[in-house]
Amino acid sequence: MFTPTQKEVGAPPTCLSPASVQNLDGNKDGLGRDCLRKPEQKLPECYGVGDPGAMFFSGSSQLSSRGRVIKWFWDSAEEGYRTYHMDEYDEEKNPSGIINLGTSENKLCFDLLSRRLSQSDMLRVEPALLQYPDWRGHLFLREEVAKFLSFYCKSPATLKPENVVVLNGCASLFSALATVLCEVGEAFLIPAPYYGAITQHVYLYGNVRLVCVYLDSEVTGMDKRPFQLTVEKLETALEGARAEGVKVKGLILINPHNPLGDVYSPGELQAFLEFAKRHELHVMVDEVYMLSVFEASVGYRSVLSLERLPDPQRTHVMWATSKDFGMSGLRFGTLYTENQDVATAVASLCRYHGLSGLVQYQMAQLLQDHEWISQVYLPENHARLKAAHTYISGELEALGIPFLSRGAGFFIWVDLRQYLPEGTFAEELLLWRRFLDNKVLLLSGKAFECQEPGWFRLVFSDKPHRLRLGMQRIRQVLEGISQVAKDAPSCHTQEPGDQRR
């Protein structure tokens, strides 16, 4: 999501961090509009309507104007990653290279995955797999997906293959759903901070915008935890967007949440779904981290486990193997929806999001192997995630850095506001670049549309030696900064001790 303020239009930013704009100067007025309030009230900005098209820059290119926007997104995401890819850390070949704690990938279980995917049942070549498929996905795969989701989401009734569409990842699914549910320029609500790439997923092809429901770290009023989403905040953002003439068609929920590592309780989930039903909003529930809950006490519940969906025709569930099976390069995602019009329209777009018949066969083999998943993969994966999380959270505690994390996902949402003397996004960007200069790649809060400068997402799902080195380098940067921001207003984030429940 990008600011529609004039100063950003017409001149390309000179410095951009991965996944989002990082060159803002700390003037937050452009980032969203204050919600309905009396003039003298000082309330945080509570929503903002995105306008990625405002990033358009003219140039001598032979591309269309939207082609230039599309290319701009690519170029703007490059600084961090280009630097990283030119100088990737390798224990033997490049020990002084950059450690990537920015990309949300699970690098802890390649040994398990490699063994399973190399088994002889994985390579099957038969004519049907090499011919044009059913664009919804081969029936044998959709049957396995339905069984898999029924079991691992603990659905009250068995899920049905005809409600399943498979495609090459959830990025494609966001693109397809945005296009078939919205007209050009319409919008989805999304609580922010959020995984920033969704901005592009709904916009690049679909021309759909996001209306941010801004959450903040202060625990006041009804909020029991930092960055808490409530129905009231959804109502306010919806009302504000509508007052501005923005037609909102749906709500995106990420559960477990990226980047907060938070999960919604069944009661919250139900309340958000009821809110959506009241306003006839579609709900896209992104559950790509559903099997990456490594603390059982978190009590995660998939939306598919609810006894009754308030509006099943407008509830669309997304899952993929990228995160839960640590295979973002495999490109497998799936939609579950009872709405056959939506399933068919998405399937029609699957001509452009199809995956190989050979991979469809492999995924069916993997997903049907409940014994390996439940007895081998998940216990070991969760143990490794937990160990990595314990190590990183211990290090952060030792540094006196507050953070959020509840035992789900691959990342910790870290509060580095004490290192920004003025509390601006310019300082956040500076800190981000200091980390990169000291050979560790993180993502800063701006990439997630966080409204408070100073938050960073730190990915911990990596091998111990890389985590150790990454933390050493982070420590060096932070210790090198004079802590002029020590007197900044206190924040109500959870204490480190809370994180390891």
Next chain:
Amino acid sequence: MFTPTQKEVGAPPTCLSPASVQNLDGNKDGLGRDCLRKPEQKLPECYGVGDPGAMFFSGSSQLSSRGRVIKWFWDSAEEGYRTYHMDEYDEEKNPSGIINLGTSENKLCFDLLSRRLSQSDMLRVEPALLQYPDWRGHLFLREEVAKFLSFYCKSPATLKPENVVVLNGCASLFSALATVLCEVGEAFLIPAPYYGAITQHVYLYGNVRLVCVYLDSEVTGMDKRPFQLTVEKLETALEGARAEGVKVKGLILINPHNPLGDVYSPGELQAFLEFAKRHELHVMVDEVYMLSVFEASVGYRSVLSLERLPDPQRTHVMWATSKDFGMSGLRFGTLYTENQDVATAVASLCRYHGLSGLVQYQMAQLLQDHEWISQVYLPENHARLKAAHTYISGELEALGIPFLSRGAGFFIWVDLRQYLPEGTFAEELLLWRRFLDNKVLLLSGKAFECQEPGWFRLVFSDKPHRLRLGMQRIRQVLEGISQVAKDAPSCHTQEPGDQRR
């Protein structure tokens, strides 16, 4: 491409053939606009501007209007395929099932492919293949693609990996190129008949239209062969479209041609490229059948073999394994372009068109195996294609049916106009349905935007026993029809004897 006439808007067609509308009643006025001519002159319609959005029907769906159009395309393509999939021919299990001579797939070489793809070098699982890729495609694959195209396209200079983008098929590539090259509502020129699905590929996401350059079977004036494309016809269509206010941004060339089975001579190709350069048009050259030229005498030349491209920054070449390696279900396609802005913008969209790292590895293994390709696969594939073609063309000759085919591709363009007493599309549809009722699926000319009712595409790249049975069933239908159209105007298609050069 669909007629924009009012009678089609608002009421869904009741009967549709695969890939395009089949319910037109033979009134051709709605299909295109007559080109510049004096009122009394009776010339064929020479171009037509498509407007797929005009197919929009309101309904009670929860989809957006474009979502309904997208779903409509799916539903409309279903009649033939749904009927086929419910009753597929199987030699043992369903010998009276439908024979599919409609889908352009090469079913002659599964044995060869299966052996090669099952070799131990094909299953490699390593971390880099399971992680987020470079969205242009892994470098190791782009290097192999560049070498492969350099060798098999006989390029004068070695092609470069940085000009290669890989993605999940040419359907996606049409979608991405349309979007990054055109604004909404702009258009590409395309000679018709053409592979009809391109209409959807450029429209569903990109909202780009096609301007048909209508070709016909009469050999008059400058034309030396039926359905011949000339620069004059391109100029006329471009001029006409521009006069109507349509902004044309590019030209699509399919070479070898689908459905004509024709190839452009190097001189023609050069002339078309010069035409495009004069008008600053991008050219998308679809060469997915480039290795399926089974008659060496045809003298096929890839555009990449030309000594000098008139406008390399606007020339974009498409290739895939779907046809030449008989693997439409594998979903592998590639773009070659010297225009780095175009390559980057397409790569940016490849987040939605990505293919598995495991498949990328397999494709690199396959494409680098020149020995197997040149010594084993291509000679055997071409011999089988030629044998199948010889059989079908012999059968057509025996039936006294004219046809076009020059020794490239998987299909013969068959002239059944003698079986349409009135020469209308309604009769064409009736004939198509008679074939289907007699358990053989073909595609009729309407699906390819052919302007002359009565042409059919017959796919011959199938096993002998299926071809025999399919031809028996076609013969039964044709013999059962009283040949009231025998006195229809003669046509100047090539004589059957010409086809086997």
